[in-house]
Amino acid sequence: MKTRFDTFDLVCSVAELQRLIGMRVNQIYDIDHKTYLIRLQRSEEKAVLLLESGNRIHTTAFEWPKNTAPSGFSMKMRKHLKNKRLEVLQQVGTDRILDLQFGSGEAAYHIILELYDRGNIVLTDHELTTLNILRPHTEADKIRFAVRQKYPLHIAHTTTMPETPIIHDRLSTAKPGDPLKKVLNPLVQFGSALINHVLLQSGFEFNCKIGKNFSLEKDFDRVMEALKLADEILSSARKSPSKGFIIQKKESKPLQEGNEDFMMTNIDFHPLLFNQYKNQHFKEFESFDSAVDEYFSRMEGQKLDLKALQQERDVMKKLENVRKDHDQRLVGLEKTQEIDKQKAELITRNQGLVDNAILAIQSALANQMSWPDIQTLLNEAQSRGDPVASAIKNLKLETNHISLNLSDPYDDSDEEELKPMIVDIDLAQSAFGNATRYYNMKRSAAKKQQKTIESQGKAFKSAERKTKQTLKEVQVIHSINKARKVYWFEKFFWFITSENYLVIGGRDQQQNELIVKRYLRPGDLYVHADLSGASSVVIKNPSGEVVPPKSLAEAGTMAVAYSIAWEAKVVAGAWWVHHDQVSKTAPTGEYLTTGSFMIRGKKNYLPPCQLVMGFGFLFRLEESSVERHKGERRVKTVEEDPLVVEEDKEIALEDSEDEQPLGDIKEENIEGSSEDERSVFPDTQIKLDLSGPNVKFIIDNKRPLDEQDDPQEVYLGDNIPVKVQSRRTSTQEKPARSLQEKAESGKQKETSGLKRGQKGRLKKMKERYKDQDEEDRKLLMEVLKPDGAAKEDKRKKNKNSQGQKLQQKKKGPGPPPGQPNPQNIDNDDEDVGPAPAVDMLDQLTGKPIDEDELLFAVPVIAPYGTLQSYKFKVKLMPGTGRRGKAAKTAISVFLRDKTITTREKDLLKAVKEETIARNIPGKVKISAPQIQKHKK
DSSP: OOOSOOHHHHHHHHHHGGGGTTOEEEEEEESSSSEEEEEEEETTEEEEEEEETTTEEEEOOSOOOOOSSOOHHHHHHHHHHTTOBEEEEEEOTTSSEEEEEESOGGGOEEEEEEOSTTOEEEEEOTTOBEEEESSOEEETTTEEEOTTSBOOGGGSOOSSSOOHHHHHHHHHTSOTTOBHHHHHTTTSSSOHHHHHHHHHHTTOOTTOBBTTTBOHHHHHHHHHHHHHHHHHHHHHHHHSOOOEEEEEEEEEOOOTTSOOOEEEEEEEEESSOOGGGTTSEEEEESOHHHHHHHHHHTHHHHHHHHHHHHHHHHHHHHHHHHHHHHHHHHHHHHHHHHHHHHHHHHHHHTHHHHHHHHHHHHHHHHTTOOHHHHHHHHHHHHHTTOHHHHHEEEEEGGGTEEEEEEOOTTTTSSSOOOOOEEEEEETTSOHHHHHHHHHHHHHHHHHHHHHHHHHHHHHHHHHHHHHHHHHHHHHHHHHHHHHOOOOGGGGSEEEEOTTSOEEEEOSSHHHHHHIIIIIOOTTOEEEEOSSTTOOOEEEOOTTOOOOOHHHHHHHHHHHHHTSHHHHHTOOBOOEEEEGGGEEOOOOTTOOOOTTOOEEESOOEEOOOBOOOEEEEEEEEEOHHHHGGGTTSSSOOOTTTOHHHHHHHHHHOOOOOTTOOOGGGOOEEEEOOOOHHHHHHSTTOEEEEEOSSSSOEEEEEOSSOOOOOOSOOEEETTOOOOOOOOOOOOTTTTSOSOOHHHHHHHHHHSOGGGSOTTHHHHHHHHHHHTTTOOHHHHHHHHHHHOOHHHHHHHHHHHHHHHHHHHHHHHHTSSOOOTTOOOTTTOOOTTOOOOSOOOOGGGGGEESSOOTTOOEEEEEEEEEEGGGGTTOSSEEEEEEEEEOHHHHHHHHHHHHHTOTTOOHHHHHHHHTSOHHHHHTTOOSSEEEEOTTHHHHHO
């Protein structure tokens, strides 16, 4: 399969790409470390130019998967080439080197693309001094390719072929048997395919070899004519664009029913239909550029097709081997029967000779002769011509056997002739006994043959059934891989909270930068932990409504898990802020590194979280199945979540029997006693301070608290605890109901649904708050409202008006809906684009049912509490195990689940192992029922 341009390809590509001259660079992306995309634009005309070091250059109409964060080389090219006009696109000499000039005069920059050997991409200034290089190296110990070195354009070839005497000398010194094309290829700048074409055109045989189909004296002139023809074809290609041709090969598919089936695979691409390919299948294109784009864009899909085809062939080969094994076994048993029968017949016909031989050896053994003496005695008898001794060919006294050379003494009779044969004789038995033994062996082989024939049908049917199942699985997995849609958020750490909020986190500093710049939008929340290596986490909240505490806690767990806390096995906490508190603008004289941001205002601290993550699977539902899973991830009401009742009870004010005024109550600590609560919010106390003029409600999560309310400026990554007063409470999202009503509803629930101790506490709550009316409840809710929630309404009211005023003063109209405020986030030339879609979340479910139609499976790593309702899940905790092994173990656990369906099994098998292990935080311990059995 062809993977790179030759010289003729490059010439044709350069001629066609001249249409890009005059277009400006809009943006530059990298697909991988060797492949880059340059987006060009001229008025309404757009084009995307693809460059791959060492291999190819062409425009592309296909959507290529770009790297999540631009590489350093991409950033360097963006800095120097953005908005520059493409002025020159030319081949350097006659070599496989391409020079692209952007801008003119002293403001010009060059990209030099090398398409030979290991390839290279070099960015230079107008004097060809290297600014950045993809592969620094030294050639021939003299020429250096490195930054601040001038690119040596003079090393490129300037002619398509050398002088005639040089070609003659090279052909005269070539080894006999070398292909003619192989000898000519290093001498000329045409490419092997074009050389083959012109040699066939000049009358040479295909794959002509020196000394066999080629004579230097007779054929040299024809060789020179062929090379001149190649030079003319090359010159013609420089003047006008060429057509494109993809050469295809028919790959037959193995079928059990004998029907023929095949698939067409692309094996080559050319700007001309060469003579050597005229009898093969090909696909013609209007331009060479479009043919190359089609060829390389289909390559990945074709690799999947060929992989599936090879798997099918391997399966069918195994089936064929089973059939051959049975056939060979039957042939072997039949042959064994024939041999045993002949041996028995020979013993019977030579009964006297056999008995005498047995008697002679037994007599020697009875006289206590040593084995060497018996061998000496046998040799002496053979030398005298003794007939019995001459028949003995070998002594096997260690097994109490001898070998006799027996022939048929009645070969002149009408009976079946027996060929002479070496027969093993047991000294413990007579001639008759030995013959009987061979007859018994023959009958035993006959029985085995019969059993083999009887079982052959069953065994082959079983193998055929397994083969069909395997073929089906191969096709299913292949179709899943081709239909699998990769969501935009899968390039990050991500999960969906138990209340259907998408949470994303950066894998490194570049992704942290990208997440804030491109994906942090109005309404979203930013979550972080003051720990080394902590990920920047964003809760996507396009609705702008208040994010529930449970989702905040889950996002905080994610932020801590993807930090140094995982390896250190340290329990830590995280904090969150609103999107407009995050800025890339540093104070005067200071600088923010990549992935660091300015946080203005107070941080809202979350309770410390346990390092317990989970690995599970979400399944993509077909549209008709989405409706039955609506609302399975939503904010739970009091009746649906018993834990909420406990939390409400814990934060309630306790009225005294004498209706003591609020001012007389000093302070009350209300601590949860539920074991579940302690596991979710460890070491957290809820305090009500009513001693002063203002009622204060504080969640104490063992952090230092500050009474000041003035905004503070802090840097991310300082690892210094910020003193803030946290007023978070789990009631900020609860429906407008009095605590008495909640207690009433809790009592009405089935007693079996309540946790231990809840029934008694609910009864006390009802008695304690029986006199509370709606006005009291509203007043209390205002008192208990957290700092972020209390300001939320104010933020919503003032956000648009203030932003518009600020924009009108500085830049005119404000940003369109859904776009980030440039006053808060510095975009650094990033193309923010439209807001990322999150409406597809309802298409994913963690608990499929039999009636669902599932399209593919998506692995997810999330806080374990988030995965509680998932059908397939395992617990992950800090440990010593490798991520890849843990992923394999988890898949093994899921595949052996008794409730798994065939479709679910196929979908899980189709997921790549590297995709599964990618988001596991680090060294891990996996926990699931009967996990040791699966590990073994």
